[in-house]
Amino acid sequence: MNPILYILLVVAVSAVLAGLGWIWAGDVLALNKESHSADLTLTDDIFTYHDEEVEVTRDGVTQTVTRTVSQANMDYVADQLKENGLIEYKALFKLFAAFSHASSKLAPGTYNLNTDMDYNALINSMSARSGSRKTVSVTIPEGYTLDQIFSLLAQEGVANVSTLQKVAAEYDFKYSFLKGVLPLGDYHRLEGYLFPDTYEFYMGGGEDEAVQVLNKMILRFDLQFTDELRSQCAEMGYSIHDIVTIASLIEKETDGTDQAHIASVIYNRLDHPEYETVGLLQIDAAIAYVTGRAVTQADYQSVDSPYNTYLNKGLPPGPISSPGMVALNSALNPDDTDDYYYVLGDDGRHHYARTSAEFDRLKASFNNG
Numbered sequence: 001m002n003p004i005l006y007i008l009l010v011v012a013v014s015a016v017l018a019g020l021g022w023i024w025a026g027d028v029l030a031l032n033k034e035s036h037s038a039d040l041t042l043t044d045d046i047f048t049y050h051d052e053e054v055e056v057t058r059d060g061v062t063q064t065v066t067r068t069v070s071q072a073n074m075d076y077v078a079d080q081l082k083e084n085g086l087i088e089y090k091a092l093f094k095l096f097a098a099f100s101h102a103s104s105k106l107a108p109g110t111y112n113l114n115t116d117m118d119y120n121a122l123i124n125s126m127s128a129r130s131g132s133r134k135t136v137s138v139t140i141p142e143g144y145t146l147d148q149i150f151s152l153l154a155q156e157g158v159a160n161v162s163t164l165q166k167v168a169a170e171y172d173f174k175y176s177f178l179k180g181v182l183p184l185g186d187y188h189r190l191e192g193y194l195f196p197d198t199y200e201f202y203m204g205g206g207e208d209e210a211v212q213v214l215n216k217m218i219l220r221f222d223l224q225f226t227d228e229l230r231s232q233c234a235e236m237g238y239s240i241h242d243i244v245t246i247a248s249l250i251e252k253e254t255d256g257t258d259q260a261h262i263a264s265v266i267y268n269r270l271d272h273p274e275y276e277t278v279g280l281l282q283i284d285a286a287i288a289y290v291t292g293r294a295v296t297q298a299d300y301q302s303v304d305s306p307y308n309t310y311l312n313k314g315l316p317p318g319p320i321s322s323p324g325m326v327a328l329n330s331a332l333n334p335d336d337t338d339d340y341y342y343v344l345g346d347d348g349r350h351h352y353a354r355t356s357a358e359f360d361r362l363k364a365s366f367n368n369g
Helices: 003-028 074-083 090-099 119-124 146-155 161-170 207-224 227-236 240-253 259-271 284-291 325-332 356-367
Strands: 037-042 047-058 061-072 109-114 135-139 198-202 341-344 350-353
Touching: 003 090, 037 074, 061 074, 074 090, 090 119, 146 161, 161 207, 198 207, 227 240, 227 325, 240 259, 240 284, 240 325, 259 325, 259 341, 259 350, 341 356, 350 356
Parallel strands: none
Antiparallel strands: 037 109, 047 061, 135 198, 341 350
16 A cells, blocks of 8 residues: 555544544533433333342441342433433443443432533432432322322322332331231232321332332321320220221211211211111221222122121221321211211201111202202
8 A cells, every 4th residue: 555545544544533532522521512401210120130248347347248239221221311312322321331330320210311411420310319310299188099199109200000009018117007907918008007298209219219108108197196196096995097997987978077077977886886777887988999989879788898888897997098187186086976877968068867767867858959
C-alpha cells in the first residue's frame, strides 16, 4: 500500500474512533444532552433472587449469615432507558453496568430520571434508598374490603394485586391481635386490620415493599386501637377480633349517623339469643361480602357460608371490611336500647323495632308508601 495512503487511512480511522469515543463519552457522562425526564418502573419480575452466605462481624465476633441478593435483568433496564430517551447506546450502558456490578444495586420501584444523570447517577437513582424514587398519596376509605384496598393500591401504582395477596397470605406480621385469626395461607386473614387513612407509599415495589405497605396500615391500626380500647374489649368479654368484626358490620350497614344504634341491635341479638331471633344477626352485608353482589331473598337460605348470618348464629368468622374509628368506638360504646330490628326507610334513615311484629309493620308501611 502506498505509504501516504496508509498514513491517511490511519489518520481517518483514528479520527473516527476519537469521534466515536467523544460521542460515547457524552452518553456515559450525560454531556450536551437535551433536557428530558421520564418515570421508569422496575417491576419485581425482572429481578432474580438467591441466597448467599457472608461473614459479618459484630462486637468483635465474626458470624456467617445468609442474605438474599437480587439481580436485575439489565437487558430490560437498558431497553427501558433507551425507549424513554435517557441513554443513546444500550450496549455501552450494559458494558458500564457489568463493570460497576449495577444489577445487584437496583431495586423494584418507580423512579423519576432525567438526562442530566450520567450512567452512574442513573444506576444509583434506581436503588431502594434513592431520592428519585416516586411516592404517591393514597386514601383508604372507611368500609373498604381487602380486595378493594388491593385494587386501589394497584391502580395507584403501589404494587400489583397478586403481590399484595401473596404477602398478606404468607408473611407472618408480628402483632398479637392477628394471632388466632385466619391461618397463614389465606390473604383474607388481614381483613379489617388495614386501617382506613391517608398514606404515602413508594410506587412500583415488589414483595419486600408490599410487606412495608401492609405493615404500615396494620401499624396504624395498632396505634389507633389503644391500650384503653383493648381493656374495654376485655371488660365487655369480647376479643379485639370480635370488636373489629362487629365494627366492620356496623361500617357496612350505615353511613355513620346511627352507628351506635346499629351496634345496640347487634349486641341485643348476641347477648339475648333467646329473644325471637335465636342468636341470628341477619345482616345482609355479611352475605354480600362472600357473594360480591346485592343480596336477594333467596340468598338467605341458599348461600352456604359461615358469613351467612341468616343461617349461622353469632358473629361471622371475621371482619367484612376495614372499619374506621367511629365504627370501632360504636362497637365499644353501643347505645342502650331494646331494639332487635331495623329497616331502611323511604327517607333514607334506619327505623328500629323491638319485635318482629313491629318490624313487619314498618316494612309494610314503607313498601306501601
